[in-house]
Amino acid sequence: MSSTIISSSGYDIFIGAKVIEELNLFFNKPACKNAKLFVLVDENSLKHCLPVLSQKVGKIADASILEIESGEASKNIEVCTRLWRALGELGADRHSVLLNLGGGVIGDLGGFVASTYKRGIAYVNMPTTLLAQVDASVGGKVGVDLDHLKNEVGMFSAPEAVFIYPDFLKTLSRREMMSGFAEVVKHALIAEAAYWEFIQGANVGDDSVWEILIEKSVRIKNEVVMADPKEKDLRKSLNFGHTIGHAIESYFLESSGKSLLHGEAVAIGMIAEAFISFSKNKITKEDLDRIRIFILNRFGHIEIESFADHRLLELMSHDKKNSKGELNFTLLTGIGSCEVNKTADLSLVKEALKYYREALLHS
Numbered sequence: 298m299s300s301t302i303i304s305s306s307g308y309d310i311f312i313g314a315k316v317i318e319e320l321n322l323f324f325n326k327p328a329c330k331n332a333k334l335f336v337l338v339d340e341n342s343l344k345h346c347l348p349v350l351s352q353k354v355g356k357i358a359d360a361s362i363l364e365i366e367s368g369e370a371s372k373n374i375e376v377c378t379r380l381w382r383a384l385g386e387l388g389a390d391r392h393s394v395l396l397n398l399g400g401g402v403i404g405d406l407g408g409f410v411a412s413t414y415k416r417g418i419a420y421v422n423m424p425t426t427l428l429a430q431v432d433a434s435v436g437g438k439v440g441v442d443l444d445h446l447k448n449e450v451g452m453f454s455a456p457e458a459v460f461i462y463p464d465f466l467k468t469l470s471r472r473e474m475m476s477g478f479a480e481v482v483k484h485a486l487i488a489e490a491a492y493w494e495f496i497q498g499a500n501v502g503d504d505s506v507w508e509i510l511i512e513k514s515v516r517i518k519n520e521v522v523m524a525d526p527k528e529k530d531l532r533k534s535l536n537f538g539h540t541i542g543h544a545i546e547s548y549f550l551e552s553s554g555k556s557l558l559h560g561e562a563v564a565i566g567m568i569a570e571a572f573i574s575f576s577k578n579k580i581t582k583e584d585l586d587r588i589r590i591f592i593l594n595r596f597g598h599i600e601i602e603s604f605a606d607h608r609l610l611e612l613m614s615h616d617k618k619n620s621k622g623e624l625n626f627t628l629l630t631g632i633g634s635c636e637v638n639k640t641a642d643l644s645l646v647k648e649a650l651k652y653y654r655e656a657l658l659h660s
């Protein structure tokens with residue numbers, strides 16, 4: 298079997314067990330053959346993923362390895378400065394290539410470092426988490442956080458190519474897998490009823506479905522970003538579940554105690570925003586029930602105290618997408634379709650939070 302190739306804006310996304318061969322071919326191209334290669338990793342991709350490549354990709358043997366600490370806390374400008382210096386000290390020139398081997402943090406940060414070093418050097422992505430494989434690796438957004446503001450500094454910048462090797466997921470924790478699966482659920486809900494039906498029976502622990510999920514999701518995300526490369530309108534469809542989800546993610550972060558992964562917060566957001574879609578007569582009660590039951594079944598129920606509502610609404614209102622006491626949403630118009638730029642007033646959003654809070658009571 299050969300690898301699947303999906304064309305994006307000016308670059309290809311390779312998916313499957315054979316991508317390692319594609320990576321070898323890529324490094325043998327004239328533009329790369331004599332270029333100095335740098336590989337950006339964190340301690341987890343260094344341990345679990347780099348050895349796989351070292352064995353099978355000749356060019357890796359001569360590469361300089363740049364390591365950062367895992368986690369969102371590394372996605373900042375100080376770490377970029379350290380990496381720009383390291384590139385300089387190790388002799389990177391304008392023809393050098395950076396391979397980003399890791400999750401979304403490595404991809405966003407490495408893409409930004411490469412795109413700015415000497416006004417931009419070539420980079421390729423090899424995403425190693427499900428979230429990065431189905432979401433972060435597509436769309437050309439790179440950047441870093443500024444203090445507590447996520448993705449505040451960055452740009453659109455395309456990689457030379459993306460190589461998605463599903464087997465890397467073998468060492469990923471169940472929790473991280475499920476975080477990526479939330480984006481898969483989102484892709485199905487906003488774009489394709491048949492995909493939604495497929496995931497009803499899909500178990501993310503079963504490696505035989507990984508390639509299907511990755512390919513389907515990458516196709517859906519890629520279609521959306523190609524139609525709206527600079528995030529004018531259509532790309533907002535990818536925000537389904539994220540207006541409420543982001544607020545919940547930030548709330549858990551600031552009220553500490555327990556931290557939620559991005560996908561865990563988006564799963565909550567999708568139930569609440571499906572409720573808003575239902576309240577505005579865009580989806581049926583049956584669809585709402587199916588969405589709630591499936592997501593609760595896969596992700597469980599997270600308790601969010603009612604005293605959090607005030608702060609959650611405040612967090613949503615601060616979001617640049619919102620104005621005039623109303624909040625902006627991407628709402629479902631059925632399972633497999635959606636509409637962007639729909640507003641809901643604060644009282645309906647509060648009702649949606651209550652709906653999630655009491656989700657286990659609905660039958």
Ligand SMILES: NC(=O)c1ccc[n+]([C@@H]2O[C@H](COP(=O)([O-])OP(=O)(O)OC[C@H]3O[C@@H](n4cnc5c(N)ncnc54)[C@H](O)[C@@H]3O)[C@@H](O)[C@H]2O)c1
Pocket residue numbers: 339340341342345346367368369372399400401402403405425426427428429432433434435436437438439447448465466467468469470473476
């Ligand atoms: N650019 C975009 O369009 C886009 C889209 C979505 C998310 N993002 C960004 O992606 C980031 C989140 O990505 P993420 O969820 O991949 O987080 P992450 O990069 O922090 O990875 C999650 C954890 O998994 C570990 N890991 C990575 N690969 C592994 C493997 N194969 N086996 C075992 N452990 C492994 C990492 O070291 C880390 O501890 C956020 O910063 C977010 O802003 C960007």
Ligand SMILES: [Zn+2]
Pocket residue numbers: 480539559563
């Ligand atoms: Zn997301």
